[in-house]
Structure formats: C-alpha cells, structure tokens
Amino acid sequence: MTPAPQENDTSTVVAFTDVKIGFDEGDVLRGVSFEVMPRETLVLLGETGTGKTLTLKLAAGLLRPTQGKIEVLGQEVSSMSEAELLPYRRKLGFVFQEGALFDSLTVAENVAYPLREDRLSEDEIEKRVQEALGFVELEQTGDMLPSELSGGMRRRVSIARILATRPPMVLYDSPTAGLDPVTAQTIITLILQLRDVFGVTAIMATQRLQDGFGLANFRFDPESKRVVRLEEKEGTPGQNGEPATRFLVYREGRIYFEGAPEELAESKDAYLQRFLASI
Amino acid sequence: MGEVLTDAFKQLLANIQDYSVMSGRALLNLASGPRYFQDILDQMDDIGVGSLPIVLMAGFFIGAVMVLQTGTQFVRFGQTALTGDVVSIALVRELGPTLTGILVAGRSASGIASVLGSMVVTEQVDAMRAMGTDPSRKLVTPRVLAGILMLPLLTALNDFIGLLGGCVASVFSLRLNAVEFWTRAINALDFADIMQGMMKPLVYGFILATVGCYKGLTVRGGTQGVGRATTQAVVVASVMIIGADLFLTKLALYLGDKIF
Numbered sequence: 001m002t003p004a005p006q007e008n009d010t011s012t013v014v015a016f017t018d019v020k021i022g023f024d025e026g027d028v029l030r031g032v033s034f035e036v037m038p039r040e041t042l043v044l045l046g047e048t049g050t051g052k053t054l055t056l057k058l059a060a061g062l063l064r065p066t067q068g069k070i071e072v073l074g075q076e077v078s079s080m081s082e083a084e085l086l087p088y089r090r091k092l093g094f095v096f097q098e099g100a101l102f103d104s105l106t107v108a109e110n111v112a113y114p115l116r117e118d119r120l121s122e123d124e125i126e127k128r129v130q131e132a133l134g135f136v137e138l139e140q141t142g143d144m145l146p147s148e149l150s151g152g153m154r155r156r157v158s159i160a161r162i163l164a165t166r167p168p169m170v171l172y173d174s175p176t177a178g179l180d181p182v183t184a185q186t187i188i189t190l191i192l193q194l195r196d197v198f199g200v201t202a203i204m205a206t207q208r209l210q211d212g213f214g215l216a217n218f219r220f221d222p223e224s225k226r227v228v229r230l231e232e233k234e235g236t237p238g239q240n241g242e243p244a245t246r247f248l249v250y251r252e253g254r255i256y257f258e259g260a261p262e263e264l265a266e267s268k269d270a271y272l273q274r275f276l277a278s279i
Numbered sequence: 280m281g282e283v284l285t286d287a288f289k290q291l292l293a294n295i296q297d298y299s300v301m302s303g304r305a306l307l308n309l310a311s312g313p314r315y316f317q318d319i320l321d322q323m324d325d326i327g328v329g330s331l332p333i334v335l336m337a338g339f340f341i342g343a344v345m346v347l348q349t350g351t352q353f354v355r356f357g358q359t360a361l362t363g364d365v366v367s368i369a370l371v372r373e374l375g376p377t378l379t380g381i382l383v384a385g386r387s388a389s390g391i392a393s394v395l396g397s398m399v400v401t402e403q404v405d406a407m408r409a410m411g412t413d414p415s416r417k418l419v420t421p422r423v424l425a426g427i428l429m430l431p432l433l434t435a436l437n438d439f440i441g442l443l444g445g446c447v448a449s450v451f452s453l454r455l456n457a458v459e460f461w462t463r464a465i466n467a468l469d470f471a472d473i474m475q476g477m478m479k480p481l482v483y484g485f486i487l488a489t490v491g492c493y494k495g496l497t498v499r500g501g502t503q504g505v506g507r508a509t510t511q512a513v514v515v516a517s518v519m520i521i522g523a524d525l526f527l528t529k530l531a532l533y534l535g536d537k538i539f
Contacts, residue, residue, distance in 0.1 A: 060409050082413070090411035100406035103397075114410040117313075165410075 012071070013169055013201045014059060015040055019053055019068035019078075019235070028054055030253035031068070036201060039243055041191075044205040046250030047275070052205035053097070056171040058241050059203060060094050061085040073169060086200035090118065093162030093170035093200075097177055099154035101146040107157050108142035114165045132160035136190060152183035163198075170194060172204040176211055184208065189227055192220040195243050209276060216245035216261035249275065297497070301419065302489040308413075308420040315417050322425035326387045326488075333382050338437035341378060342370060342444030350453045359453045363463035366445040371468055371476040372531075375438040377524050379430060380483030384516035385448055388491035391422055392512035395495025396505035404496065419492045426488030430480035438476065471535035479527050483520050490516040 014036035021029045029051045038043045044052045057063045058070055068201045070078040075088055101110045111132050115125045133139045137154040146154055155175055162170060172191065176184035188211055194200040196219050206212060221228050230243075247264045249257040249272065257264060257272055264272065297353060308314075340418055345366045352361045398404045404414050449455040494512040498504045 057405070062405055062408055086408075086411045086413055088411075089409055092409070094406070094409035096402045096406055096409075098401065100402040102403055102406075103401070117410060117412055 011038070011074070012036065013040075013073060014042075014203065015069075015071040016055075016058075017069040017071075019058060019065045019070060019263065021051070021063060021065045022057065027066075028253055029058075029065075032250075032253075033068075034248055034255065034258060036203060036246075037244070038201055039195065039199055041195060041202045041204060041215050041245045043215065043245060043247045044203060044250065045207075045209070045212065045247060045275075048207075050250040051253055052133070053173050053249060056094070056173050056203060056205055058093055059171055060089055062089075076223035090114065090165065091167055091169070093165065095155070095158050095162060095170065095172045095175050097174045098151075099158040101154055101157055101161070103146050105145075106142065107144050107146065107149070109136065110146065110157060111161045111164050113252055114161065118165070128164045132164040134158075135163055135193070136160045150183075150184065155179070155187055156190065158185070159194070163194065166198070168199075168201060170200050170202045172202060172206075174249050175204065175208055176206065176208055184211070185214075188214045189220065191215065192218060192227060196220040197222050212245065212247055213261055213265075215243075219243060251275075292523050298489070298493045301415070301493055301496070302423070302485075305419040305423040305434055305489065305492070308416045309424065313416060315421055318417060318421035319424055322421045323429055323516050325390070326383065326422070326425045326484075327429035327432060328385045330429070331436070333386060334379055334433045335440045336379060337395050338375070338440040339444035341374060342366060342441030342446075343448035345369060345374070345441075346445040346448035347452060350449065354453070356409040359449075359455060360459065360463065361457065362449055362453060363445070363460040363536060364467035367442060367464035367467045368472060370441045370445070371438050373474050373524075373528070376430075376434045376476055376483060377520065378522040379434045379437045379480060380487065380524075381517050383426075383430065383433060383492075384483075384487040384520060385513050387426070388487040388494075388512040388516040389509045391488065391491030392495040392498075393505055393509045394430060395492060396498035396508045397502075399496060399498045400501050400505060414496070419489075419496075422492055423485060426484035427481055428484070430484030430487075431477050434476065434480040471531070471538075475528070475531035475535065478531060479524065482523055482527060486519045487516045490519060516534035 012035045016035075017033050019029055019032045021026060026048075032051075032055070034042070034131070044055060047054050054063065057074055058065055059077065061080060065078050068078065073091060077085070077088065087126065095278065101107075102113065108129050111129045112125050115128055120128075129142070130139065133142060135158055136155055138153060138160065141149060141153065146157065149157065159175075175187050175191065179187065191202070191204070192215065192252050195202065195215070197206065204211065204215070217230055219230050220226075245261055247257065247259060247261060248255055249264070251271065257267065257269070264276070265274070345405075346362055349365050350359055350362050353361055395404070404418070407414050407417060442461070445464070446457055446460045449460045450457050490511045494508040494515070498505070498508045
C-alpha cells in the first residue's frame with residue numbers, strides 16, 4: 001500500500017475548477033469547483049440525479065467535462081487522451097454502487113484482475129489476493145462466483161479488488177446503498193480502515209448521512225483493531241495527520257454547501273434542514 | 280415531420296460513424312499490445328466450437344434438400360448425374376458461406392450483444408475502464424478476431440457436411456452412385472469457386488462480431504435495453520451479411536474472371 005502522505009504534504013490530491021458536464025437533456029453539473037487534500041474524505045451528498053456519480057466518473061476520467069479543469073494526483077485528467085488515461089486510472093480505486101464485479105470470474109479472479117493487468121508475478125498476485133480477501137474477511141469465498149454472494153459481500157469483494165492494487169486515492173459510489181444497517185456499518189468500517197491504516201484519500205458519494213458522520217466522528221485504531229470515536233485531544237481534523245472529513249451538498253448541478261460536518265449539522269438553512277431530514 | 284426525419288438521419292450517420300470507429304479500432308489493436316490471447320482462445324471456442332452443432336446439422340439438411348429439389352428437375356431431362364455438380368457449386372460458392380454466416384449471426388451476434396450489454400448495464404465495462412483496461416482490446420478485438428478466424432473453418436465444415444447430406448439424398452432418392460456423386464462434385468469446383476467460398480466468411484465473421492459488439496456496448500435502458508440490443512444485433516448482422524453477399528459475389532466473379 002502506498003504510504004500515508006507526510007504530515008507536511010499540503011498539495012491537493014483532487015482539484016475541480018468550474019467543471020460543467022451535460023447531456024441531451026441539459027447540463028447536470030453547472031460549474032463545480034472544489035479541492036480534496038491528502039488523507040481527506042470528501043462526502044458528496046445530493047438528491048438523485050444531481051451529479052454525484054458523474055463527479056466520481058469525471059475524477060476517474062471515465063467521462064470528459066464539457067468545460068472546466070480537473071486535476072487528480074498531479075495530472076490534468078480533463079485534457080488526457082484515452083490512452084493516457086488507462087495508466088492513470090490504475091492509480092485509482094473505484095468502488096461502484098453494486099460492486100461491478102465480473103460475473104464470469106470467481107471472487108479470487110476478480111480481485112486478481114487488476115494485478116494481472118499490471119503483469120505482476122502469479123506468486124505476488126496470489127499473496128495480494130489472499131491479503132485483500134483477508135482484509136475484508138472473505139478468504140473462504142475465493143472460488144465462489146459473485147452471483148453466489150450477498151449484496152454486502154459483493155461490495156466487500158469490490159473493496160478487496162481495489163485494495164489489492166494499493167491505490168492512494170479511492171472513489172466510492174454509494175457504497176452502502178441498498179444494504180441493511182449492520183452490513184452498511186461493516187462497509188463503513190472497511191472505508192475507515194482504508195483511510196486510517198493505509199492513508200487513502202477519498203471521495204464518497206452517498207445518500208446516507210450517517211455514513212458521512214461515521215467517517216467524520218470515528219477512526220479505526222490499528223492497534224486495538226477497533227473503531228473508536230475521534231477525541232478532541234487527538235487534534236484538529238486535517239492537522240497533524242488526523243483524518244479530515246468534509247461535506248459537499250449538490251443542488252441542481254451546483255455546490256449548495258461545502259464545509260465541516262459540524263457546520264452542516266448546525267446549519268439553519270431551510271433547504272439543508274429539509275434535505276438532511278429526508279435522508 | 281421534416282425535423283424528425285433529419286434527426287433520424289443524423290442519428291443514423293452518427294451510429295454508422297461510431298460503428299466504423301469501433302470496428303477500425305478493433306483491427307488496429309492487433310498491431311500493438313496488450314493482447315489478450317486467452318480471451319481470443321475463449322472466443323474462438325465459443326464462436327467456433329460452440330456453433331459447430333447447428334452449422335453441421337443445418338448444412339447436412341440443406342445439402343440433402345438441394346439434391347431433392349434439383350434432382351426432381353434433372354430427372355425430367357434424364358440428367359440426374361449433374362446433381363453433384365450443381366449442389367457442389369451452389370454450396371461452396373453461396374449457400375455454405377451465407378448459411379453459416381446467418382446461423383452464426385443468430386447464435387453468436389446475439390450472444391455477444393447480450394453479454395456485453397449486460398456488462399454495460401451492471402457497470403462492469405466502466406469497472407474495466409476504471410482499472411485501466413481498454414474494453415476495445417479486451418472485449419471487442421478478441422471477438423472480432425475469433426469471428427474472422429472461425430467463420431471460414433465453420434464454412435468449410437458446412438460445405439463438406441452439406442455435400443455429405445447431398446450424397447445421402449442422391450443415393451437414397453435418386454439412386455445415384457456415391458462415388459460418382461463425389462467425383463462430379465469435386466471436379467465441378469475450380470479454384471475461383473473455393474476462393475469465393477472462403478473469402479465471404481472472412482467478411483461475415485467480421486460483420487457478425489462487430490455488430491454484436493457495437494449493439495452490446497451501446498445498450499441503453501437496463502435489462503430491457505439488453506433484450507432490444509440482442510434482437511437488433513441478429514437482425515442487423517443477418518441483413519448486413521446478405522447485403523454484403525451481393526457485393527462480394529460481384530467482386531468474386533470479377534476477380535475470378537480477371538485473375539483465376
């Protein structure tokens with residue numbers, strides 16, 4: 001796994017500048033600008049169809065903006081050709097909403113897929129697959145097909161698949177959508193582990209507010225291997241290597257709110273209150 | 280009304296452009312790496328070996344039917360010995376390649392469209408791209424190459440089984456001698472016939488694989504869209520194969536005159 005960024009590393013990992021994208025039906029994103037710092041988790045909230053998934057796909061270079069500039073990991077994604085984007089994307093992890101596992105491959109083959117693309121040795125692949133499946137506690141499912149797994153297990157395998165490549169940056173597209181609360185908590189715990197053990201920077205689109213606050217208020221303690229509440233004495237989020245969580249709320253293709261979790265929670269804005277009550 | 284037609288025409292042109300770009304890239308990918316040999320073998324197995332039973336069965340019956348139909352006409356002139364010549368030329372030049380093309384289009388173009396379409400709607404194609412894999416190289420090129428390589432082989436087998444079916448029908452229905460049937464069938468063919476018969480399936484294999492891939496990768500509208508794409512893939516590939524047959528036959532006859 002790529003080591004966690006140094007404490008004094010202040011260069012932005014992601015920078016969107018006045019990004020627009022639209023389709024036949026009209027513009028979906030109408031001039032979006034934001035930054036994500038190292039080890040930070042940006043939680044994207046918004047009603048359905050406001051462009052959360054599009055933002056993630058733009059960051060991964062899967063879509064091209066009609067206007068604006070997107071920089072990720074020091075590369076200007078918005079101006080790269082498809083041939084240049086392929087090696088760039090291997091440095092990212094993308095967890096799709098339903099897992100997007102290859103249904104004709106076994107679980108182990110799914111996790112091994114990006115490693116085979118990187119032409120690693122079979123011994124190394126075997127080792128990393130076991131490690132990644134062990135991390136999500138699914139070692140015993142290696143020979144099973146994705147169709148034999150539950151929804152939550154498929155998401156865990158998709159996290160193992162990105163973990164195997166050890167990316168410094170992960171994009172989560174509604175990782176807990178459609179899951180029961182207990183399984184959703186398991187997924188959030190894995191995301192906390194990726195952040196706090198491996199120092200992953202992340203953007204997470206979600207419809208569940210508690211996912212965002214889960215990331216903001218808790219951390220995974222590698223020593224006790226437990227999720228613990230972030231204490232104030234541990235430092236200000238984002239400083240001294242502490243994980244930081246920031247919220248971004250989309251409304252009609254624009255950023256309606258950007259700020260810390262407590263600012264969102266204490267906001268008196270009528271739309272935000274109504275929106276937050278609805279999710 | 281005029282605007283609707285203009286939009287439809289523009290859409291058609293855009294589709295033709297996208298299809299041409301996808302097909303051209305599928306071939307250009309062969310010139311550089313990475314190449315997915317295992318996927319090529321898997322697709323050759325699926326398109327080639329998988330289509331063998333239907334191609335052989337249909338070939339046998341069509342050969343036998345041709346003998347019955349032509350034989351009844353030759354009986355009137357007392358020329359049943361010519362049956363082998365007619366069946367052989369018709370099968371090798373025309374029926375073998377075209378029938379194989381349409382049969383494999385029905386089986387494999389639909390299969391390709393449904394597999395790729397399902398991968399699109401479940402975001403597996405996006406996941407592939409997100410992991411740095413070019414779907415054109417991983418999904419399209421192996422299928423197109425397998426189509427081009429397998430169709431001539433399937434056609435050759437279809438021709439042989441068709442002649443076998445014709446021979447059986449000749450012996451039992453027209454009371455012809457089997458050796459005479461085969462001798463006349465083989466002697467009736469010249470090099471230009473074989474060339475024509477083996478050139479066409481190369482193009483048919485390309486058509487059915489590219490149409491299947493294009494329809495699959497451009498699926499819109501969830502599982503219903505996959506169903507539509509599957510049907511369209513078979514229809515478009517079959518019509519394109521028959522349309523291409525006309526031009527290829529003309530070209531082959533021209534080349535046959537000039538070269539062979």
